[in-house]
Amino acid sequence: MSIARLASNATGHDLMHTTTHGGPRHTLRRALKQPLLNVVARLPDGVQRAMFAPRMRRICIRVPLLRAVYSGCLRRHPFDLQYGIDTSGLVDAQALQRDPGLVAQLNPYMGSQPTIIRRALDTLGDIAGYTFIDIGCGKGRPLVVASEYPFARILGCDISAELVKTANENAIAIAGRFAHRPPIRAIAANVADLALPPGNAVVFLFNPFGPELMAALLAKLEAALASGASGHLFVVYDNPVCGDVFDASPHLQRWFARMFAYDSGELGFGPEEREGVVIWQSVRGARPDAFADRHRRITTRDRMSASLD
Structure with a gap:
């Protein structure tokens, strides 16, 4: 998720809060969480599947300390097993950037769900020749999904050089298996230094x-x-916590808005069971409206999650 993650899509609730205050109780909870997550990550797959069964997850996610476990972020995602890549895991904001002024604005890295990315991209129609740009690409899961589509090229930006390195390693693996797919490239950059490529995007x-x-x-x-x-420009925003920023722009207009459910094989590999997606297009070169419910209201629960009414 992280250009200034710039960190791909995340919402792990209280595990992912980036504030550094909160007193002794907060400090103790943070100290206990990581060892607990490490233990869960080493459990056999069968045990993890049982823990993440929907009924068990709905009960345990209500327990404050266990809630962190049920972000699903430390499990190796089936997408990674399918492609032989690494887009799984959680990287907290402090590990992405040491500047405390910037850390306060960053959200942790965790990969978005492939099904949701695909469903969002499927709404766009003909995107042949467009450039796909993931702002906060992290390890590059959306970049790999986008390579399934006829984009001219696929670019990712992230403030973490380490995550960008992983994203480019994943890009090499995909290029080796699928020579016909568009090229993928990730760069380490802050949003302040972002240079948009010319053309449609x-x-x-x-x-x-x-x-x-x-x-x-x-x-x-x-x-x-x-x-x-x-x-022409599309902005595809998965979990649109700051969607009001784009709604206020005179250069953009709504294209699409909907809640998407995780695929059954993705349940337990992310913090939710469904996520909201809002898409804007540029007024310049705008395509005719195709979706009647595109103006659904965004409700922000906290800085990590939003839903659509």
Whole structure:
């Protein structure tokens, strides 16, 4: 999830809060969580499957300390097993960036669900020749999913050089197996340094950071549209916590809004069972409206999760 994750899509609730205050109780809970997560990550697959059965998960996720376990982030995602890559895991905001002023705006890295990415991209229609750009690509799971589509090229940006290295290793693995797919490349960059490629683009976000950085990103998108450097633009926002930033832009208009359920094989590998996706398109070059319920209201539960009414 992390350009200024820039960290792919995450929502692990109280495990993922990035505040550093909270007193002795908060400190104790943080100290206990990581060892617990490490233990769960080493359990046999059969035990993990039993723990993450929907009925068991619904009960245990209500227990404060156990809630962290049920983010699902430490389990190796079936997508990684399918492709022989590494997009799983959780990276907290402090590990992404040491600048405390920036850390407060970042959300942790965790990969979004492939089914949700695909369903969102399927709404766009003809995207041949477009560039796919994942802002906060992390290890690059959305980049790999996007390579299934006829994009001209696929770019990822993340503030973590370590995560970018993993994303590019994954890109090499995909290129070795699927030579016909569009090229994937990830770069380490802060949103302030982001240079958008010219032409039509699909910008993907999985709740990478807070409203201040989101506004900075929007300013770059608007400048590229106003100058003509960008042609038609889609913004695909999975878990749109800061969706109001894009709703307020005179350069963008709603294209789509819906809650998507995880595929049955993805349950237990993410913090929720479904996620909201809102998509905007640029007023410049806008396509005719295709979805009547695109104006559904975004309700933000906390800085890590949002739903659609």
